[in-house]
Amino acid sequence: MSNILEIKNLVVSYGGIEAVKGISMEVPQGQIVTLIGANGAGKSTTLKSISGIVRPKEASILFDGEEMVGKSPDYIVSKGITLVPEGRRVFPNLTVMENLKIGAYLRKDNLKDDLEYVFRLFPRLKEREWQMAGTLSGGEQQMLAVGRALMSKPKLIMMDEPSLGLAPLVVKDIFRIIQTINEEGITVLLIEQNANMALKIAHKAYVIETGKITMEGTGLELLENEEIKEAYLGKSKK
């Protein structure tokens, strides 16, 4: 299976301090890949580098075989990479509909089918089409953030802690949606604090610790791993 995304030796520093210290990852076409790690490990920084809003110190990021390092964020979006940012970041002063339309900012074609698709995934958004996004509940905002990202017709959707701060039922919904999206052919790169659920749905998983990849394997392998159990799943060794 070919890799849609290949990261080699990604190094990012913020004002001299290295937040990401040379990580390499591969995201196979059509799969769900998850990246788990503690707070401050460098997960968001990795995704931001892929999106082009953070400039890496050095790296090679191949998407569909094309080098993305040094490209502008709008170019990267136009190639089919989208990011659902940490903390949802919907535009509070835009309506739900406008938030979805702005997700398709670079597209010139008709949006009708895609709007219908997003509303099918998230019927709640359809009811609230004209509501200001700032007045949505946290869960609804997360749905909107995912819907907005889908509106760019991505090949790869990256999600930064989509379940953060949501009630368990809503979290389940979000994970179900992630799987649905993936089944429809979109590759997913997922960051999660909720390692348990993320590993269950992931085909492939990476563990990142203070800027370095320390472990990789299939979701199942990591789910069974004793160290992972202890550090990320909150289960002690027997």
Added chain:
Amino acid sequence: MNTTTFLQYCLAGISIGGIYAMIAIGYTMVYGILRLINFAHGDIFMMAAYFMIFAMVDFALPWYVSLALVAIATVLLGVFIEKIAYKPLRSAPRMSIMISAIGVSYLLQNLATYLFSALPKGYPQIPFLMTNINLGGISTSVVTFITPILTIIFVVLLMQLINHTKIGMAMRAVSKDFETSQLMGIKINRIISITFVIGCFLAAVGSVLYFTPRPSVYPMAGSLPGLKCFIAAVFGGIGSIPGAVLGGFLIGLCETFIKAAGYSEFSDVFTFLILIVMLLFKPTGLFGEKIAEKV
């Protein structure tokens, strides 16, 4: 004061108010998108007046050609200032870019003094605009009459642009969140440039309308009107376009009536008084957002 004089003052008030509104829009839009008080805006307005002198006096071009050239030159100046003095400070602390704006303001004033001398220069006459007209007993000039109309037209067009076009949607998004806007594929530098284009275009139109009935221009001519329009923007709630427009009209009307009552020296004091009272009792202005802080 009889009705005719009263109406005459009203018209004069909304006319100067319309000019203030146009300039205040420039302050409020730039603030909305960059959280920057563009202290140079009043001086851009002043430079537009010198451009008009250039076009009409030095090059003897007809007024309508000059008008177009002034608009273009002012817009270019504004966009150039943004690229040179503000863009490199995009991720610097807010105070740095503010200081840069103050620097640009002094730079323009001194540049004008150097190039055109500190002596007032005669502003060209546009006979058509100065023609007297009589509206049911109120005698006034064409410029006084068309200024509020032009203001309303521009404001309506601008609100349409902002609320009902893709560019406008991007402007609203960028004003909230640079990073996420970039993730949508929006080129934020382009949106910021467009904001300066609009603000400077309105400043150019405002400049022509403001100076036409006045005899001359001098390098400091932009600073007091600039300050008043900034106050108008703060009064309306900086960041809000309807607020700036309302603030502009209000300050124009108050000023005119205070002058009419014989307290000319007091009219500017009053404007600053408005600012202080507003900041004391409703710091966010009439239509301001509660917290304008960026996430």
